[in-house]
Amino acid sequence: MTTKEKVFKYLEEHNGNFTSGQDMADDLYVTRAGIWKAVNTLRKEGYNIEAVTNKGYRLVLEKDVLSQKGVDELLHKEKNDIKTVVFDEATSTNDIAKEYAGNSSDDVVIIANHQTKGRGRRGRNFYSPKGCGLYISFLLHPKMSIEKATQVSCMAAVAVCKAIEKLTGKDVKIKWVNDIFLDGKKICGILTEGATSLEDGSLSYMVVGIGINLYLPKDGFPDDIKNTAGVLFPEGELEENMKNRLSAGVIRELTNLLGSGDVNDYLEDYRSRSMLIGNYVKILNGGTVSGGYGKVEGIDDECHLIVRRDNGEVEALSSGEVSVVKY
Ligand code: BTN
Secondary structure (H helix, E strand, O other), rough: HHHHHHHHHHHHHHHOEEOOHHHHHHHHHOOOHHHHHHHHHHOOOOOEEEEOOOOOEOOOOOOOOOOOHHHHHHHHOOOOOOEEEEEEEEEOOHHHHHHHHHHOOOOOOEEOOOOOOOOOHHHOOOOOOOOOOEEEEEEEEEOOOOHHHHOHHHHHHHHHHHHHHHHHHHOOEEEEOOOOEEEOOEEEEEEEEEEEEEOOOOOOEEEEEEEOOOOOOOOOOOOOHOEEOOOOOOOOOOOOOOOHHHHHHHHHHHHHHHHHOOOOOHHHHHOOOOOOOEEEEEEEOOHHHHHOEEEEEEOOOOOEEEEEEEOEEEEOOOOEEEEOOOO
């Protein structure tokens, strides 16, 4: 057991009561400096450890705390050995995942409770306040063509929906490309980035970043998103151990989809949750068309949006954004 693990176990056994740093150091045969270092590491991983002069340390027991131990224990039970790194605060989990990519060829999942520089698609910011959401980035090295790999973000949308449905029973929908909605509000966005090899143009790695809004921010959402953004738990009550359970759930679902023999396995699950099929939409900025209107007829096997435009032409949009037009 590492010093950090010993310190955590010790604090846990004290059940929210204070214990002095000296007692802890004596009982665990660790120096006071070692205890201090371990406490700091645990804090960075999300644990709320209070330190009071003349009293010592105590683990503040909270209902929904994202933690390295919490996520890993759940994954361990499922025999999933993907490496995870949990932060209380991160700049952007996508950026951290990319730093890992430079140093290792292993897959890893970076998870944070809060981002100071959360990024969205099209250069937008992704509002990532402390305690209200979950920010997860998968660094993956899939052995597939770049064309197929672009579908991994659609797979991630299905994975998030399945994890949410299993944990909460809520009925979430996917708005192409891969935003997730609950009761008409966006509760999750996905940003996928990748790097290709200059030698042969193959995919070196990809980072799939998922941001899920769980609880309403204390001061509400910023003006630019307040009419469109929503949360998974608008009721306001903290859900028991939800951040760890949802992290492990998303990891499980995406790992299963990626491990499935057929890369198209997720498509039926994607289509059945689509909130666009059958709707008339405005094409805001398509990869192949720009502007205009059309009716969404389906999602093809490449996860393109099939739109019949007003002049009868059918187009497969590979990227871009659409908004539903209400009559
Ligand atoms: C969007 O809706 O525009 C995509 C938002 C993606 C946000 C996630 S949060 C985890 C990861 N880290 C980031 O900086 N962005 C993604």
